[in-house]
Amino acid sequence: GTKVQVPVAPVPAAQDDEIATAPAQATGNTDTPTALDETHAAPGTTSAEVQVAEAAVVLARAGSPRRRRIWRFAAAACAAGCTVLAALVWSSASWQGRPWGDLWPVALMQGLTWNLPVSIHAHLTLTEQLLQLNQGGRTVLLPAINFAATAAAFAYLADDVRRAVRAEAGDPLCRGGVSTDARLRWFLVLGAGATVVWTVITSSLRLPSNLWGIAVGLAVTAIVLGLAQRLGSHRREMSGFTARDGAVICAAGLAAWFLQGLSPMGAALAAGLALGFTRLAALRLALLFELVSTLSVQLYFLRDDWSFSRTSAGPTTTQMLVVVLLAFAISYATVAWLFWYVRRRSFYPFVIYLLLLAGVVCAALTTGVISAT
Structure with missing residues (x-):
């Protein structure tokens, strides 16, 4: 006894x-x-x-914090090297260059907004409107900058991806004793495949870009994210992730692709919060979905983007390297800051920011400061 x-x-x-x-x-x-x-x-x-x-x-x-930091540093170095290689491959010796003023705002805005629960498309469109940028600079640079921002997110989440890839396959429906890492792997596969299928279906149905629609999308993203933050239980951790959760998060993120101004990452994040996940768990799931969905879309449109870039005037190799590395560095710093912030604060500041931005866009359109198209 x-x-x-x-x-x-x-x-x-x-x-x-x-x-x-x-x-x-x-x-x-x-x-x-x-x-x-x-x-x-x-x-x-x-x-x-x-x-x-x-x-x-x-x-x-x-593992020890030091080991994880070493792994993350190695992943960041490899991702930066791949980014440089992509910039060199993408650039063309025949390009005569473009004004720096048409290039760095695109890289700055892309790096800042890529991994935040805000609309990337909305911020790029507003930046071009306000600064009166030549859209040719954005069109040629965008595929390379997208790759740089995606590589930065991968570098930060490399440990999650590595564990998901190395996990045993298990049941695709995650029934029985399937590990969390195996569930995450099926979630990544589902996100990538569903994004390609959804892109093929909706590519001809997507509404044209319009600042009124963008303002509505910003407001909708803010309201949905705010409600999810307010009503979610915030008790579930990654260990409780299920196949149903993955399907809901993917569906929410894909729905946001249809309307300009909605944030796919913000929609996926709101879905995670609404399902009861903690802020950190919901953020990690949303970023993982954004990572695989963006990469799959980039691979799907790679041939078209490559053909267009070969026939268009673009930046010099030096300009391409500088701008792409700038986007990579800013995007990585943004992800690191976001995780630091979410461990301490809620997403309400993003909700307020999106609502204010939507109001400013509506006011600017009403007064004629910017045009709707």
């Missing part, structure tokens, strides 16, 4: 967002067996002791 105490090593504090959910995973919703559980613990072991021991195992499997 003597209670047996289980020796447990001190659990280090979670320092990165990757292991912030480890204690929650250890409270009964683990996807892989840990060193201890209720049935294998010594007689007399309390439930709290088992949970602490399991949390220690989860944290140990996650």
Whole structure:
């Protein structure tokens, strides 16, 4: 009848967002067996002791913060190298160059807004309208800059992608004891495939770009994100991710592709919050969806973009390298800042910003400061 105490090593504090959910995973919703559980613990072991021991195992499997930082740095270096290579391949020696004023605003705006729950298309369109930029600079640069921003997101989320790729396949419907990493892999496959199919179906149905529509899209994104932030339970972690959650997040993100001004990343984020995920978990799922969906669309339109760029005047190789690396650096810094911010604050500032921007656009259109098309 003597209670047996289980020796447990001190659990280090979670320092990165990757292991912030480890204690929650250890409270009964683990996807892989840990060193201890209720049935294998010594007689007399309390439930709290088992949970602490399991949390220690989860944290140990996650690796040290230093190892994760080294992995992230290596991924960022590889992504930056691929970005440079893409810029060199994309550029043409026959291009005579374009004014720098037509190039750096596009890279700056793309890098800032790519991984935020705001509309990339809306900000690029407004930037061109206000600065009266030549759209040729954007049209030629956009595929390369998109790749740079996507590479930056991949560099930050490389550990998630690596674990998803290395996980056992499991059931595509995530039934039974399928690990979280395996569920994430099926989520990435679903997001990429569904995006290509949806793009083929809606490419001829998408509404033309109009600033009135963009203003409506900004307001809708703000309202949906605000409601999800307000009504979501914010209790679920990545360990509770299911196939149904993946389908809902993909559907929300794809629906936003149809209307200019809506943010696919913002819609996916709102869906994650509405499903009850914490802010960090919802943000990670939304960025993973945006990563695979954008990459699949880029690959689908690669031939058309390449053919257009070969027949159009574009920036010099030096300009291409500078602008693409600028977009990569800004995009990576934006992702890092966003995770730092979300660990401490809510998404309400983005809601307020989108509502204010929608109001400013409507006022500018009404007074004739900018034209609708």
